[in-house]
Amino acid sequence: MDATIIASAAINGLLLGGIYTLVASGLTLIYGVLHIINFAHGSMLMLAMFGVYYLLTLLGIDPYLSIFIMVPAMYVFGYLLYKGLIGRLSSGKDENILLVTLGLSILIENLALMFFKGDSRTILVSYSDRMVELGPTLVPLPKLISFVVAMVLCIALGLFMQRTDTGRSIRAVAKERVGARLVGIDVDRIFAISYGIGLATLGAAACLMMPIFYVSPSVGHVFVLVAFTVVVLGGMGSFLGAVVGGLIIGLTESFGGLFLGESMGQIGISLIFILILLLRPSGLFGARQ
C-alpha cells in the first residue's frame, strides 16, 4: 500500500484520537475519583453540543468563544447534578450509580428528542472548510485546533491535580476516602467538584467539536463505548493514559477502516476494550490493584 495513504491515515487517526482524548479526560477523572462509571457521559456531551449550537444560531456566539460560557455552565450543572441527584439517590453503591446514570441518560436523551427532534444538525462558520497542509495530506483547520487544545487541556488538568489544593484534595479522596475525611476534607464536596470538572471538560469538547461534527439527540452513543475504551486502555484515572489511549484508539479506528473496510473496521475498538478488561484491567498507566 502507498506510503502517503498510510501516513494520511495515521494523521487522521491521531486527530480523531485528540477528540476521543477530550471526551475521555472528563470520564477518567470522574472514574478515578468517584470510582463510578458515568454512563450519562455521552448524553451530557450531547447537551453541551446543543448548547454550543444554540449559542451560535440564536445569539451568534462563535463556538470557540462559547468555551468561556460552556465550561463554567457545565461545571455548575455537573456540581448541582451530583449534589442534588446522583450522590443522593445512589446511596454510595457503585452499581446503583451506574443504573442512576443510565436512567439519567435515557431521560436526557429522550427529552432532547422531544424538544430538539431527531434530525442531525451541523453549524457553518467561516473557518469550517479551511484546510491546512500537514505532511502528505490536507486536514481541516478546526480538527487541528481541537487536537492541540485537547492536548493542552489534558496537561492543564494534570497540573491542576498536581499543583492546586483542590487537586490534592481530589487525589486524596481518590486514594483514601476515609483518611481524607479524617484530615478535614469535605468528601461530598470533592465528589461534586470532580463530577463538575468532568462535565466542564465536555463543555470544552463540545465547543471544539461542533465546527467539525454534527449534533443529534443520539450523538452520545457514538462516544460512550469509545470513551470507556480510551479510559480503560489508558488506565482509569490517568490523564496521560487518556492521551495515549485516545491516540491509540484514533489510530485503531483509522487503520481499521483502511484495512478492514468501513463496516468491519469498527470492530477494533470493541475488541481492544474486551481484551484490556480481560487481560489487563488496570490499563496501560493505571495503578495495579
Next chain:
Amino acid sequence: MTSTLKPVPWALHAGVLAVAVAFPFVFPSSFMVNFGVMALFYAFIGQSWNISGGYAGQLSFGHVAFFGVGAYAATIVQLRFGLSPWLGLPVAALAGALVGGVIAVLSFRAGLRGSYFALITLAFAEVLRIVSNSIGITGGGLGMLIPLKVSSENFQFAERSGFYFLILVMAAGSIALAEWLGRSRFGAQLAAIRENEDSARALGINVFAEKVKVMLLSGTIGGMGGCFFAQYFLYIDPLIAFGADKSVEMLLVSMIGGAGTVYGPLVGAVLLALVSDVTRSLTQIQGLSLVLYGALLVVIIAYLPNGLIDLFTRKRRRRDGAKK
C-alpha cells in the same frame, strides 16, 4: 432483596395464567392481541435479564447479544439451510446458551464484577453487531427477510392469536423457571452470590460455576426470544438484533417491575407496552414514553430497590406482620 425468598402463592399463578389465557378472547382485535404479544415478549426477554441480573446480581448492559444471536441462528437455519423454522427455536436456544457461556467463562475467569461486567457485555454485543453487519451469511447491513408463507408448520399463524399463545407458553415457562429459582438450592446459591460474593465463596459455593450456569440459562431464554421476534416480524438486521436499546429495555422491564422477583419482568413489560401505546396514541411527541421510563428507573433505584412489585408485597408483608 428479600422478596425472592418468599414463594408466590399458587393461587396467584393460576389467576395470572387465567387472565392471560382469557385476554385474546375478551379483546380479539388485532391491535389488542398485538399489544398482548409485545407485553409477553418483553416479559420473556426481560426474564432472561432478570435471571442473571436480578437473581444472581450480574448486571448486564449487553443482554441483546443472546437475543440477536438467537434471531440470526434461527433465521440462518431456515433461510440458508432450508430447514423447518420450528427447528430454529432449539437452535436459537443453543446459540444463546453458547454465547452466554462464552461471555460468562471469559469475563468471570478474569474476575470481572459489577460495572466492569456490565460494560464488557455491552462490548460483546457491539462486536456481534459489527460482525453480523459485515459477513455474508447474515445478509450484512441489509438484514434477512423471511418470506411470507402462512401456515402453522411454517411458524406463521393465520391468526395473530397463534403467536399470542406461543409466546404465552414461552413466558409462562420462563416464569416457572424463576419460581423454581426462588425455591431451589441453585436459586439460594445465586442469592448468596448476589448479596456478597466473597462470603458466598467462603460458604463453599462454587461461585464461578454457578455464575456460568446462570448465564447459560439466561442465554437460552434470550436466544429463544430472538427466534420468536424474527418469526413475528419476519425481518432481522444488525441494529434490530444487536441494538443497545433492546439491552436497555430488557434491563428496564425487570428493574422497574422488580429485579429478582418472579413477576417483575411481566409487570415491567405490561407497563412498558401500556405506556408506549398510550403515549403514542395521545401525542405525536417522540421519546415521551422513554422519558417516563428513564425517570421511573431513577426513582425505583432510589426508593423502591425491589421494583414496583414491592408496592404489593410490602403491603402483604405488613398485613402478615399485623396478624402476628
